[in-house]
Amino acid sequence: MDQKERLQKVIAKSGYTSRRKAENLITEGRVKVNHKKVTELGTKVGPNDVVEVDGIPLEKEEPIYILLYKPRGVISSVSDDRGRKVVGDLISDEIEERLFPVGRLDYDTSGLIILTNDGEFSQKLIHPKYKINKVYIAKVKGIPTKEDLKTLKKGVHHEGEYLRCVNSRILKTDPAKKKSILELTLQEGKNRQVRRMLEALGYQVEKLKRERFGPLTLGNLNPGEYRELTPHEVKQLLDLAEKNVK
Structure with missing residues (x-):
């Protein structure tokens, strides 16, 4: 049985960095296998091979x-x-x-x-x-309409990015204070995504919490x-x- 794995995968599994960044390290010539520089992404290594990044041997940590x-x-x-x-x-x-x-x-x-x-x-x-659901609870100024909720699911454009959620619903409203609590489910994780989506529709987020991850x-x-x-x-x-x- 072949126990060898792609070099970038081994670097990522060590916890050193992500696989994509590991690929960059390899192509930049910063990785050595058994003291020889390797720049080919298809390179495979086994359990007994010595992998170095920037001259430092890769430590094989137990995953936590x-x-x-x-x-x-x-x-x-x-x-x-x-x-x-x-x-x-x-x-x-x-x-x-x-x-x-x-x-x-x-x-x-x-x-x-x-x-x-x-x-x-x-x-x-x-x-x-990989479509892992992340569920957020947002306290916002204003009470979104049914059309707003549909728009969040359909997607909005904000600062050149297309942002959408897979589901959204209102959990609670306070008409007197003109505030509401929403639940939004995302499968992406773009920068400040929930806040930006709601702000694009005119709703300011006062408080935001992620309650579920898968x-x-x-x-x-x-x-x-x-x-x-x-x-x-x-x-x-x-x-x-x-x-x-x-």
């Missing part, structure tokens, strides 16, 4: 998967040049693996975000072709708390991604 309840006012990044708190700051020092967030949540958005060192797993969760929910977690995903949950996500591309 964390579900975090991100509070507002925290950056979905591994670092911030302005010194603001990032999601990694909320994880215990007992977890030594270098984790990165799967996709992003805006600075002012709270809710469910996954952290991992598994680049291939991350790619399957965030790429639109089959995962926040459960009993409080803002800033986290837990490891179970092997069953990881398999559920991967099976869902594979099923959606068939």
Whole structure:
């Protein structure tokens, strides 16, 4: 049985970076296999091959998967040049693996975000072709009409991008204060997508929270708390991604 895998896949699985960025590293001549520079994307490597990126041997970490309840006012990044708190700051020092967030949540958005060192797993969760549902709850100024909800599903153009959700509905309205609470389901993750879609229709988002990612929910977690995903949950996500591309 051939145990060899494509070089970019091995780099991504190590948690070093995404597969797409790994491909760039290879074509830029920054990767060596058994101390020889490799620039061909079709190159395959086995378990005993030594892979180096920028002269540093690739460490083979055990994969780890964390579900975090991100509070507002925290950056979905591994670092911030302005010194603001990032999601990694909320994880215990007992977890030594270098984790990165799967996709992003805006600075002012709270809710469910996954952290991992598994680049291939991350790619399957965030790429639109895998059609993983992400459910958001938005508190907005104004009360959208039925036509507005249809428009959100059909899609809107904003700053040169086409933005749409797969479903939207009103959970609650407050006619006296002219406010409402909406549930929106997305399969993409474009920058500030929910806020931009609603603003394009004239509705300002006051508060935004992601409550569901595929089959995962926040459960009993409080803002800033986290837990490891179970092997069953990881398999559920991967099976869902594979099923959606068939």
